[in-house]
Amino acid sequence: MVCHMDLSKRLLEQFLAVAEEKHFGRAAESLSMSQPPLSQAIQRLERGLGVTLLERGPSSPRGVRLTPAGAAFATEARRLLDSQSAAIERVRRVAHGLEGDVRVGYVSILSHRHLPWLLRATAEELPGLRVHLHQDSTATLAEMLSAGTLDLAFVRDPSPLSDDLAVRDFAVERIVAALPHEHRLAGSDAIALTDLRDEDFVLPSGDALPSLAQQAQLACRDAGFTPRCRAGADDLTGLLGYVAAGLCVSLLPEDLRDFPIPGIAFVPLRGSSPHLETTIAAVHRPDADAAVLRLLDLIHRHARP
Amino acid sequence: MVCHMDLSKRLLEQFLAVAEEKHFGRAAESLSMSQPPLSQAIQRLERGLGVTLLERGPSSPRGVRLTPAGAAFATEARRLLDSQSAAIERVRRVAHGLEGDVRVGYVSILSHRHLPWLLRATAEELPGLRVHLHQDSTATLAEMLSAGTLDLAFVRDPSPLSDDLAVRDFAVERIVAALPHEHRLAGSDAIALTDLRDEDFVLPSGDALPSLAQQAQLACRDAGFTPRCRAGADDLTGLLGYVAAGLCVSLLPEDLRDFPIPGIAFVPLRGSSPHLETTIAAVHRPDADAAVLRLLDLIHRHARP
DNA sequence: CAGGTCCATATGGCAGACCATATCAAAGGG
DNA sequence: CCCTTTGATATGGTCTGCCATATGGACCTG
Numbered sequence: 001m002v003c004h005m006d007l008s009k010r011l012l013e014q015f016l017a018v019a020e021e022k023h024f025g026r027a028a029e030s031l032s033m034s035q036p037p038l039s040q041a042i043q044r045l046e047r048g049l050g051v052t053l054l055e056r057g058p059s060s061p062r063g064v065r066l067t068p069a070g071a072a073f074a075t076e077a078r079r080l081l082d083s084q085s086a087a088i089e090r091v092r093r094v095a096h097g098l099e100g101d102v103r104v105g106y107v108s109i110l111s112h113r114h115l116p117w118l119l120r121a122t123a124e125e126l127p128g129l130r131v132h133l134h135q136d137s138t139a140t141l142a143e144m145l146s147a148g149t150l151d152l153a154f155v156r157d158p159s160p161l162s163d164d165l166a167v168r169d170f171a172v173e174r175i176v177a178a179l180p181h182e183h184r185l186a187g188s189d190a191i192a193l194t195d196l197r198d199e200d201f202v203l204p205s206g207d208a209l210p211s212l213a214q215q216a217q218l219a220c221r222d223a224g225f226t227p228r229c230r231a232g233a234d235d236l237t238g239l240l241g242y243v244a245a246g247l248c249v250s251l252l253p254e255d256l257r258d259f260p261i262p263g264i265a266f267v268p269l270r271g272s273s274p275h276l277e278t279t280i281a282a283v284h285r286p287d288a289d290a291a292v293l294r295l296l297d298l299i300h301r302h303a304r305p
Numbered sequence: 306m307v308c309h310m311d312l313s314k315r316l317l318e319q320f321l322a323v324a325e326e327k328h329f330g331r332a333a334e335s336l337s338m339s340q341p342p343l344s345q346a347i348q349r350l351e352r353g354l355g356v357t358l359l360e361r362g363p364s365s366p367r368g369v370r371l372t373p374a375g376a377a378f379a380t381e382a383r384r385l386l387d388s389q390s391a392a393i394e395r396v397r398r399v400a401h402g403l404e405g406d407v408r409v410g411y412v413s414i415l416s417h418r419h420l421p422w423l424l425r426a427t428a429e430e431l432p433g434l435r436v437h438l439h440q441d442s443t444a445t446l447a448e449m450l451s452a453g454t455l456d457l458a459f460v461r462d463p464s465p466l467s468d469d470l471a472v473r474d475f476a477v478e479r480i481v482a483a484l485p486h487e488h489r490l491a492g493s494d495a496i497a498l499t500d501l502r503d504e505d506f507v508l509p510s511g512d513a514l515p516s517l518a519q520q521a522q523l524a525c526r527d528a529g530f531t532p533r534c535r536a537g538a539d540d541l542t543g544l545l546g547y548v549a550a551g552l553c554v555s556l557l558p559e560d561l562r563d564f565p566i567p568g569i570a571f572v573p574l575r576g577s578s579p580h581l582e583t584t585i586a587a588v589h590r591p592d593a594d595a596a597v598l599r600l601l602d603l604i605h606r607h608a609r610p
Numbered sequence: 611c612a613g614g615t616c617c618a619t620a621t622g623g624c625a626g627a628c629c630a631t632a633t634c635a636a637a638g639g640g
Numbered sequence: 641c642c643c644t645t646t647g648a649t650a651t652g653g654t655c656t657g658c659c660a661t662a663t664g665g666a667c668c669t670g
Binding site (some may be wrong): 024039043062063 | 648
Binding site (some may be wrong): 005006007008009010049050051052053067068069072073076077079080083084087088090091092094095099100101289290291 | 310311312313314315354355356357358372373374377378381382384385388389392393395396397399400404405406594595596
């Protein structure tokens with residue numbers, strides 16, 4: 001006997017009122033309605049369930065009593081109402097971005113410096129958000145954003161990205177010189193880029209870290225020379241390896257200073273060419289959902305940590 | 306913003322259909338309705354929740370997509386429907402006596418022989434029933450039944466009980482002679498009650514175990530003598546103690562044979578006086594609920610184990 | 611650019627739910 | 641034995657929800 005009973009919120013409340021008052025008249029009063037339709041509603045309920053919930057008599061003048069099934073149903077009704085409220089509340093929180101899953105991508109360079117405060121702030125301000133992390137190259141992250149398999153990505157200098165992605169800069173890092181420890185300028189407080197014009201450089205090659213390679217080229221051009229590239233590398237460890245080996249110098253974001261790599265000195269560069277800066281930005285689809293917007297807001301408020 | 310949303314079963318099913326098909330037309334078809342009212346229903350739902358559940362466009366020709374909130378709501382909707390079905394099912398089971406709590410009372414004499422199979426059979430046939438046991442005197446059990454603090458009681462010879470309680474006999478035990486081991490008749494296969502006419506008896510005294518005392522008195526009268534009572538006891542251990550001490554004989558239900566008491570021999574009595582039998586019965590209120598009726602039926606089917 | 615797909619909107623009809631007033635039947639108390 | 645209490649029943653009105661048909665507008669596709 002499959003029952004097509006509806007158990008509307010209203011009906012459950014009516015039954016609970018009767019179950020608590022054990023009296024149709026008072027229950028009707030507390031529901032701001034008259035007694036007859038309440039009787040009918042309960043009868044409909046009992047008919048729909050095929051179960052007698054209330055013991056009406058034969059001694060009615062003292063109200064009604066709950067049958068065992070009625071007592072059980074009262075418990076269940078309360079649970080159902082609670083579940084319903086909780087479900088609505090949960091959906092609202094998801095819609096408002098206070099709860100849910102966000103898939104966040106980042107390029108490796110950012111992991112050690114920007115992820116920690118971001119994750120900490122998220123856990124504190126948006127404890128309902130579950131952040132799923134994914135590290136990849138800038139290009140792949142952009143593809144994933146467009147494909148919808150990623151919600152937010154942190155990259156460096158994303159200016160040449162696809163047009164249908166929104167970009168939000170949130171931090172600027174200076175580019176500094178990375179020199180071998182034994183280099184003659186390694187102990188300087190600051191040097192000019194032209195001081196390196198005769199050095200051998202190692203810069204990102206191929207499609208790897210394109211913005212970094214481009215910035216370096218442009219900055220040297222601004223300084224009046226073309227860097228002599230004796231080596232290339234397509235990831236950060238390669239670049240750092242060449243420098244640490246004492247074979248080359250490089251131009252890298254200053255936050256790499258925190259990397260525990262022996263044999264490398266990071267020396268600030270004098271001058272303020274726009275190409276000696278690198279921008280860190282959050283990228284997302286223009287139709288990002290509320291959780292992403294919350295995260296963007298959080299990032300904006302905590303920017304330049 | 307407290308929401309008076311109703312979330313009727315129908316509405317949830319409609320939303321789930323759309324969420325699964327991701328297509329209003331097909332969803333409407335699977336619901337055996339036309340598309341426009343379905344659109345309206347979903348719009349009502351979204352308006353009621355104050356949340357956008359579906360992403361309609363702008364590129365509609367490929368159906369709709371779920372927003373994060375919509376996906377969350379689909380999960381919640383399924384849970385709500387399941388909870389609702391489960392609640393109805395549970396109430397039905399309670400009403401049919403397949404689930405619930407039953408408070409069962411018994412007098413001590415019955416505990417070791419009849420409770421085990423009763424509880425075992427209940428656990429097997431009615432695993433949803435929770436049986437709460439309570440041991441007390443026949444009189445107190447009857448009071449508790451009338452007061453509604455007990456649902457079912459097992460007693461011996463409950464004939465003189467209150468009129469507003471229903472009685473259901475389910476087993477008959479013979480009364481046997483309890484003799485000290487060193488008694489001259491202790492080794493007999495069977496004896497006549499008159500063989501004990503000159504013995505000292507110990508029988509229940511006061512209001513304790515009234516049926517047992519009465520049966521003994523009447524049986525002796527049938528046998529043509531009045532038992533000489535040198536001692537009394539108001540519980541079973543007292544009676545057995547006197548016998549084991551070798552001071553008295555007694556008349557007791559044969560199921561006591563299973564008690565591990567050294568020093569006592571139980572010897573069957575010849576003859577078939579109705580007073581040499583003791584009836585075991587289940588007592589309950591006439592308006593007992595379904596669970597009690599199930600237990601009574603179970604007892605009836607397993608009677609005389 | 612024409613056709614097709616898909617969802618939204620508009621309109622009208624119907625059934626059922628909900629409600630209030632009035633009345634009835636049963637049981638217990640003075 | 642009458643009266644109060646209490647829940648069930650009867651009746652009529654209103655309104656909302658639900659539905660179907662018809663139409664419009666946005667978008668993609670060939």
